[in-house]
Amino acid sequence: MPQHNPPLLNVSKIGYVGFETPDVDRMVEHYTKVLDFVLVERGANQAFLTTNFDHHAVVIERAATSRARSYVGYELREDLDFAEETLRTAGYTVDRRHDIAPSTPDVVVVAEPGSGIPIHLYDSQSGTGVSGYTPVRPTKLGHVAAFTPDLNLLQGFYQDLLGFRWSDTVGDFFVFLRCNADHHAANFLASTKREGMHHVAFEARDLNHLQTQLDHLAAHQVRLDWGPGRHGPGHNIFTYHRDPDGNTIELFTQLDLMISEDNGYFEPRPWHEDFPQVPKTWEVDLATINSWGPVEQAQLDH
Known part of the structure; x- marks a missing residue:
């Protein structure tokens, strides 16, 4: 869009x-x-x-x-x-x-x-944060996904009001929006059945970092709901688990980057389907949701 x-x-x-x-x-x-x-x-x-x-x-x-x-x-x-x-x-x-x-x-x-x-x-956050290497801690909050009864209205709000750019859409019900080089900072699913948050995602530096995070989850008896896998839109490697309140939390790495808005395509990666990989509407199929394998039914319900 x-x-x-x-x-x-x-x-x-x-x-x-x-x-x-x-x-x-x-x-x-x-x-x-x-x-x-x-x-x-x-x-x-x-x-x-x-x-x-x-x-x-x-x-x-x-x-x-x-x-x-x-x-x-x-x-x-x-x-x-x-x-x-x-x-x-x-x-x-x-x-x-x-x-x-x-x-x-x-x-x-x-x-x-x-x-x-x-x-x-x-305009900015002041105060005491943290810095330096840590083997487990995510690098940052990556994105937040939510359900909406009116996808066009919400997409217009984020694009026309807040300056987000369109990155991808799955079918006519799942949109990915970016506000910087990252493929998406917000994504929304059209739904008349569900409301509220779909998931919150935190970034890992690389696959080694993600593996360490998952081993740490396992050591604390936290099991994955889905993944590891690779999404189509954004091409990030993903895992999903639940926090104590049942909120769905994604840990991810290798998210697509659009280094130059003038070029209009995402930084080339060997696993891309198109060269160059540009914003597009994806078919609704299993490979779009997870190019590596099985799809949880909950991910298809909207």
């Missing part, structure tokens, strides 16, 4: 995702001990965790019931005053918040169409 209109704003990266849970301690223990996240700050009802130099990539908050993707934070290239004025002029309801996190004292909040979840737009 090409860009219909010049975007109002330009997101530069996905920054963080929120999880709600009735058991903060259990979730913090899982993300720190099993996935090796660093706990940066902790209060009675909220915990900030990171994988890199940003203050946080995951926020875990106390709530009566579990909910993943309770909000998503994106870093903007634009000045926040400009962003607020632009969104209001375009007819969006905007909330300017100064209490969301210690690392983001100024945030523009706008509701995502369809879901109504808050989208946080900020």
Whole structure:
């Protein structure tokens, strides 16, 4: 799907995702001990965790019931005053918040169409993150996937409002959108049966790193739901498991990169189907979902 209109704003990266849970301690223990996240700050009802130099990539908050993707934070290239004025002029309801996190004292909040979840737009994260080599910890939050009852509406919101670019579509129901060189930072599945988050994905450096992560999961009695395999769109090697609240978590590596938007194709890889590999609509078949082998039925339900 090409860009219909010049975007109002330009997101530069996905920054963080929120999880709600009735058991903060259990979730913090899982993300720190099993996935090796660093706990940066902790209060009675909220915990900030990171994988890199940003203050946080995951926020875990106390709530009566579990909910993943309770909000998503994106870093903007634009000045926040400009962003607020632009969104209001375009007819969006905007909330300017100064209490969301210690690392983001100024945030523009706008509701995502369809879901109504808050989208946080900020200019940078300050505060203490982490750096250096670690054998288990993911390199970063890679992307968040969710269901939507109106795919065209949501795709238009991300492309025309936030400046995402179209990377791929599977059939007419599964779209992949990028905001930088990574093949996708957000992907959405059309569904009238399901709602909420599909999965949250964290990046591994390479296959050796991913193997170490999976061995670490096994040592903590966490079993895979699906994978390893290789997706068609994005061509990432993937695995999926569940966190203690039942949220689907992907660990991945080798995601396609579009180094130059001017060239308009993804960096060549030996396993690509097309040369050059450009954004396209993929057939709905088993090889598209997993070119290596079996497909979980749940991945086809939408």
